[in-house]
Amino acid sequence: MIVLVIVLAVVAVVAIAFILFGRSRFAKSLATTTAERDAAAARAAEAEAARDSATAAAEEARAAAEAAAVKTTEAESARQEAEARAASGGVDPQVLWMLEQARSERTWRQSVAIGEGSYLDGADDPLLAALQVELDAAREDVGAIVELDAELPGAVTPAGSVLVLRAAQELLARAMKTAEETTLRVHADGDDVVVTVVATDEAGEPVTLEALEIPESADMVTEEGGVRIRRAVALGSPG
Numbered sequence: 001m002i003v004l005v006i007v008l009a010v011v012a013v014v015a016i017a018f019i020l021f022g023r024s025r026f027a028k029s030l031a032t033t034t035a036e037r038d039a040a041a042a043r044a045a046e047a048e049a050a051r052d053s054a055t056a057a058a059e060e061a062r063a064a065a066e067a068a069a070v071k072t073t074e075a076e077s078a079r080q081e082a083e084a085r086a087a088s089g090g091v092d093p094q095v096l097w098m099l100e101q102a103r104s105e106r107t108w109r110q111s112v113a114i115g116e117g118s119y120l121d122g123a124d125d126p127l128l129a130a131l132q133v134e135l136d137a138a139r140e141d142v143g144a145i146v147e148l149d150a151e152l153p154g155a156v157t158p159a160g161s162v163l164v165l166r167a168a169q170e171l172l173a174r175a176m177k178t179a180e181e182t183t184l185r186v187h188a189d190g191d192d193v194v195v196t197v198v199a200t201d202e203a204g205e206p207v208t209l210e211a212l213e214i215p216e217s218a219d220m221v222t223e224e225g226g227v228r229i230r231r232a233v234a235l236g237s238p239g
Helices: 002-085 093-112 126-142 158-175
Strands: 145-151 181-189 192-200 220-223 224-229
Touching: 093 126, 093 158, 126 145, 126 181, 126 220, 158 181, 158 192, 158 224
Parallel strands: 145 181
Antiparallel strands: 181 192, 192 224, 220 224
């Protein structure tokens, strides 16, 4: 009987030992799992922080690139203006352009809408408005059909605007002598502006226009039906 009690006691002790050992291993396993989870969470937080930092750096780089592009555009526009001023003997192109706009206003009041106020004041694009004045005046003077086909980027320099308007005036004057229908075309080609006239007579036959007589110039050259004004567009400018 005593032996049986001893055996049972030994078995109980062994069972308790196994239970305690199992709990210890479970506790260690749980601690390891928790530590690994915490480490994974820390790595995920570090990765997110690195991603946010990279995004912020990319935004800063984009903003810096845009600022540099604006400065480059401004510098290029200033260079073009300086070249135009040098080519014109030091005359400020902005002054010439303002004088041309004043002449267009006078043409509007005297030939198109007598007694009415300003036509260019508040115009979104003064160059297109001035070109339209020339067509309206020509239509009133000769009674012919005159249309404008224009597509400009809204960034024509003052010097370019003066040359475009003056070239259009001279080309229209030549066309009005014999043409029944005339279309003035003004389109940008890269940083150039091409001004041409397409004219037909009463029979619908094309009218060959006499080419403009201009000296050799870095600013303007003749083309079939008109002229090309070089570097008239400030590329990259807004609008």
